[in-house]
Amino acid sequence: MKSLLFFMLGLAMVACSPRKAGNVNSESDELTMLVGTYTDGNSKGIYTFRFNQATGMATALSSIEVPNPSYLIPSEDGKFIYAVSEMNDTTAALNAFSFDKETGQLRLLNRQPTMGADPCYVSTNGKEVLTANYSGGSMSIFPLKKDGSLEPADTLFEGSTGGPDAGRQATPHVHCAVFSPDGKYIFATDFSADRILRFVMHPKSIIPHPSAEAIEVDSNSGPRHLTFSPNGKYAYLISELSGNITAFSYLDGKLEKIQTIAADTLRARGSADIHLSPDGKYLYASNRLKGDGIAIFEVNPETGMLAKAGYQLTGIHPRNFIITPNGKYLLAACRDSHVIQVFQRDPITGLLSDTHQDIKVDKPVCVQFVK
Structure with missing residues (x-):
């Protein structure tokens, strides 16, 4: 009944149009949502939904078969989607799709081979x-x-070793690669x-860079995901092994x-994802393996420093999460619970409350919105 009611209401709404992050269409609160999965269970690949960021409800739209699309990203205009196929052999690839919002x-x-096994993160600036x-x-670049289609990879930069964890740092691993807010640099963990x-x-x-190629972080930390504040003045790194967040000031390529x-x-040595609220006032980081959940921090607007605000337990293995452009909801992809949990955010305290409007998907590991 809920799905039918949502569908009927959706027919009366004006379809969403392209818009920049942080803006909400005045005539519609609907977003198009994409979910990447692991396909070693019952999942087919990528699933799409209509998500209403006023009510927190989702309606299934479509799906497409893709092997292990564990991370994906839309182009800025939402016309194209780029998704990895996280395979541990030469079939590892990046897929390009046209998309009807x-x-x-x-x-x-x-699709093009990544020339490196287990691609697990993808980003784009519209040119690369x-x-x-x-x-x-x-x-790979x-x-x-x-x-919107892909040329073959023309550049491949390799990571290295040096960390003390003999089990998890014995061979090189690159976990994410992002463009800086000013568009002048790329940072890779x-x-x-x-x-x-x-x-x-x-x-x-x-x-x-010839003189400052690497920024050292704490030994035995295992840097995983990096995100920048909305104003571009700060960057925040979640490290998988140490479970720590490192805050940096950012200016012209320099992370301090x-x-x-x-x-x-x-x-637990299983920290995973990190995101800021659209207004930059709160930061969230997910943890796995023990006490699966999301740590919540308040951001000092003057210094960029963090103060712990709370902790929200989630389903099992919250590998990835996302916050709606209006800041009202946080959606956590809980891989081993086979659900995307929908939490409502308190804009004053930053704390989360479970709406119990779970979106059931087999092994969800990435959620993205197209606006």
């Missing part, structure tokens, strides 16, 4: 697409064609060497450490 339908344009290849220990790699963007190529604070007090 109204119907939720995806159409494969092409980056993948972080975890087991391959590398970052794919030029984009005008039709060199998991096994306990450092962040910095690359300079040039008109025709991307090369390592200002704080380290624990997100995982149980030391």
